[in-house]
Amino acid sequence: MPARRYEGAPSPAGAAPLAQPLTFEFSGKVAPNLLKKAAMAEDLATWSARNLEERGIPTPEMIELYRRWGEGGWGVITTGNIDIEFDMLDAVGDGIITPECPPSGPRFEAFKELAAAAKAHGSLIVAQVTHPGRQLSARIRPDTISASAIQLPPQGMGDYAKPREATKEDIARVIDGFAHAASYLQQAGFDGIELHGAHGYLLSQFLSEDSNRRTDEYGGSLANRMRIVVEIAEEIKRRVAPGFLLAVKLNSVEFQEKGIRPADVGVLCGTLQELGFDYVELSGGNHENIGYGLTKESTQKREAYFLEFVGDIVPHLSRTKKYLAGGFRTLGAMVEALGILDGISLGRPATQEPRLAADLLAGRVTAAVRPRDDVLDDFLTYLVGSATQIRQVAYGREPFDLSNAAAVQSFRTDMAAHLGRQLADPDNLEFRGYPDLTAPETGSHPYGTPY
Structure with missing residues (x-):
């Protein structure tokens, strides 16, 4: 049975507007089209619970994933989070580049191979680089830094690390971490870096009044709260050669009370342009309020969750x-x-259909696959299902179909068993990843072979 797709008003111009190249003014980089594969966690880099230096190296499976997305026709491909510390990371299995990582050796060669695989068919490859700040899981480390010492309440799978207010030395280390990662990535063949200033991560914690209660030059006014972003951008520009793309992801939903006030928008945007940011990706949500479950009728009727902001x-x-x-x-x-x-x-x-960009631009499809309603109404199932699809592609299999009832039922069974193992032994840092699927309707088809 063919996958079920979304329905919507057709485009009179077809896909032609999306097929236009996009030139980024400050770096001069050119994306072959206007479709971007957004950043999503892969959980495919190396990991060791005891040896920090063994963490965060791209594996052959991670490289295979980006090779497939590279074949998929995307103008820009953005990686999942690449962390700048071995023990302050968004999630187990992230890529990691710290200031101690030299642009040589197995880690560097793996990042070079990943960039080459993603770029082989003309896409730009941009690394999303992050620091979790107070969103660090206490399973990984009990303490962390943030703009202010405001701890997040427990969520889902456990407690968050206890934050302290970042010192000037901490901030200098963060700036060095982002700038070193940019230089390292450029030498590895990446086209650019995207600073993660959204979804409640450290840079977002500085930008938002809700999480930044500082009284020094990094708190108070918007100019002070965004100082860390300015200093990171300036240091990146100092260290990289011309032609390297600089971008940032921001929370559209934080342009509100206790976030970045609407009156400050012009100041923020003007500063980003002065610093030479090639693009801003607007998104929304954080660990406290993911932002995708909006109930406003106008939001439910349209597609882009955050377009109103x-x-x-x-x-x-x-x-x-x-x-x-x-x-x-x-x-x-x-x-x-x-x-x-x-x-x-x-x-x-893009996890359901790694080739979606090419299929849209060629007119083979006019919409994405529409998951079943029971998947769309269950954020955990949708999130884990998408992550499992990533895992399937990385291991050379075709993603299972979230619009198919039998496939979803089999997936739910495997997901429940997998999450049960995690909950039974929550302190086991070696147990990681997402469910492996082996039922005929979910996991046995080689990549490129239709179900």
């Missing part, structure tokens, strides 16, 4: 390009959004 932001960005991530599913909606955006970011649709 974007209207006040994009007029202030002319030279810096604008992407939006979150909810685009049909060609018509993507083309229509180009009225205010420069590009479209797609996340979970």
Whole structure:
């Protein structure tokens, strides 16, 4: 049975508007089209619970995943989180580049191979680099740094590390970490770096009044709260050669009370352009409020979750390009959004269909596969299902179909068993990853072989 797809108003111009190249003004990089594979956690890098230096090296499976996305026709491919510390990381299995990592040796060669695989068919490869700050799991380390010493309450799978207010030495280390990663990545063949300033990670913790209660030069006014981003950008520009793309992901939902106030939008955007940011990717949500379960009727009727927040932001960005991530599913909606955006970011649709960009641009499809309603209504199932699809592609298998009832039922059984093992032994850092699927309807088809 063919996969079920979303339905929407057609694009009178077809896919032609999305097929246009996009030139990034400051770096001069050119994306072959306007479709961007958004960052998503892979959980495929090396990991050791005891030896920190063995963590975060891209594996052959991680490289295979990016080879497949590289074949998929994307204008820009963004990696999942690459952390800048061995023990302060977003998740087990992330890629890691710390200031102690030299641009040589097995780690460097693996990152070089990943970049080459992703770029082989013309895509740009951009690394999303992050520091979790207070969103660090206490399973990985009991303490961490943040803009202020405000701890997150427990969520889902356990407690968060206890944060302390970052000292000037801590901030200098963070700046060095991002800048070193940029230089390292450029030498490894990456086209650019995307600073993760959204989803409640450390840079977002500095930007938002809700999590930044500092009284020094890194707190208070927006100019102070964004100082760390400015200093990171300046240090990156100092260390990299011309032609390296600099970008940032920001929370559109934080342009509100206790976040970045609407009156400050012009200041923020103007500063980003002055610093030479090639693009801003707007998204939303964090660990406290993921942002995808919006109940507002106007939000449910349209595709892009955060589009209503974007209207006040994009007029202030002319030279810096604008992407939006979150909810685009049909060609018509993507083309229509180009009225205010420069590009479209797609996340979970790219795990169901790694070749989706090429298929949209060639006219083979006009929408993404639509998961079953019981999947769309269950965020955990959708999230883990998408992560499992990533794992399947990395191991040379075709992603299972989230629109197929039998496949979803088999997946739920495997997911329950996998999560049960995690909950039974929550302190076991060696137990990682997402469910392996072996039922005929979910896990046995080689990549490129239709179900």
